[in-house]
Amino acid sequence: MCTNHAVAKSLQTRLANDPMLVLNRMASQNGSVNLGLGFPNFAPPNHIVQALSEAATGNNHMLHHYTRPYGHPRLVNILANVYSKLLSITLDPSDHILTTIGAFQGLSSICQSIIYPGDEVILLEPFYSPYKNMLEMRGAVPVYVPLRPYDDGSGQSSANWVFDKKELESAVTDKTKAIFLNTPMNPLGKVFNKEELLEISDLCVKHNLLCVADEVYEWLIYDRKQHVRIASFPNMWQRTITLGSAGKSFSVTGWKVGWCIGPKHLIQVLQNYHFSAIRTSPTLTQEAVAVALEKELPILYTPESYFQTLSKEMEGKRNRLCKYLDNAGFKAIIPDGGYYIVADISNILPRSQENRDISEEATDYRFAKWAVTEKKLCVLPMSIFYSEAHRYLCEKYVRICFVKTDDTLEKAKEILDEWSDS
Structure with missing residues (x-):
């Protein structure tokens, strides 16, 4: 109990001073253009909004009441059909799928029901910051393996950030329970290729590790890259939980509909834990997502699919913002997927930040606070996505969200153009 209390107290203190919360509060107070928050601020597609409207106003009044605790029947059935096709496995909607209140709750459920206190879990850095918080709340131990960039002469790209196979292997001990794999990766936008995934899958099979495959950005892939699902690799289905998100797939992040497969x-x-801790998820949004997926299934890889048009549109936004950043003196690392651009700020650090005492805040955090105040532009420091031991690898990088309206991107351009002129 004392240990748990100490962990909770430490986490409470850390979250109270969380840079993401601090910077978003500063952005709101200063009227800054917020490219720190990771969600689209544009409208979702008409057909999914219409599906929700019809579910809410139609004749089936039971859609306003509890549905099956482990997943609304219509939704788990279509998810089984979709992912049977994507994974080349025949899925049972009752046994192989759990719907959750967003992928975030799915991740939390995994940490609370399958990960135990004292278990070690490998995180590839940069990692989605809630991974660390959820594991520590459970009493588990995150073990960090950083990706490092290399220069092959092809320019700045997320694909050039790689893990060292020997370093990954050496991270495994007799206490290692799992590895968390995020692809496409938040914040880096890296899409792991087949060779990299094979190295991870070989490690999982060799050491009997669980793989938590966070694939919420599965449809946001750029430059004709391919999203490869590690659950489809030999001997990986039985040891992999894949997380998906309607919020990311259909641009409805506020609906909070996710799934574990x-x-x-x-x-x-997971179902047993979900029934005890959550009981059931909202019915109406699950119904609407099911209707939207039923529309997508026959056209998944055609130009008519929303997933394809969204990816193409976001690729254009990515290219625009990378250009704006480069023109202003940033060095944009072009992402192959996801919502974010990581940018090198080495060339634009204010002179007052070039040197700092070791006890002071991380350079990237100080820069982000300066930018949101002086330039009215909110970005996130990359150090929040790293362990303390590896923070030195990222202190000259920031994360910037490009999944925004054209108006928002134009406002950012005006700031960046003025930045460049000054």
Whole structure:
């Protein structure tokens, strides 16, 4: 109990001073253009909005009441059809799928029901920051393996950030329970290729590790790259839980509809926890997502699919913002997927920040606070996505969200153009 209390107290203190919360509060107070928050500020597609409207106003009044605790029947059925096709596995909607209140709650459920106190879990850096918080709340131990960039002469790209196979192997101990794999990756935008995923899958099979595959950006892939699903690799289905998100797929992040897909012995544990801790998820949004997926299934890889048009549109926004950043003196690392651009700020650090005492805040955090105040532009420091031990690798990088309206991007351009002129 004392240990748990100490962990909770430490986490409470850390979250109270969380840079993301601090910077978003400063952005709101200063009227800054906020490219720190990771969500689209444009409208979702008409057909999914219409599906929700019809669910709410139609004749089926039971859609306003509780649905099946482990997933609305219509939704789990279409998810089984979609992912059976994507994974080349025949999925049972009852045994292989759990719908959750966003992928975030799915991740939390995994940490609370399958990960135990004392378990070690490998995180590839930069990592989605809630991974660390959720594991520590559970009493588990994050073990960090950083990706490092290399220069092959092809320019700045997320694909050039790689892990060292020997370093990854050496991170495994007799206490290692799992590895968290985020692809496409938040914040870097890296899309792991087949060779990299094979190295990870070989490690999982060799050491009998669970793989938590966070694939919420699965449809946001650029430059004709391919999203490869590690659950489809040999001997990986039985040890992989894949996380998906309607919020990211259909640009409805406020609906909070997500899912976990995996083998029966793992999903059953999650279902039992979900029933005890959550009970059931909202019915109306699950119904609307099901209707939208039913529309997508026959056209998944055609130009008519929303997933394809969204990816193409976001690729254009990515290219625009990368250009704006480069013109202003940033060095944009072009992402192959996801919502974010990581940018090198080495060339534009204010002179007052070039040197700092070791006890002071990280350079990137100080820069982000300066930018949101002096330039009215909110970005996030990359150090929040790294462990303390590896923070030195990222202190001259920031994360910037490009999944925004054209108006928002134009406002950012005006700031960056003025930045460049000055």
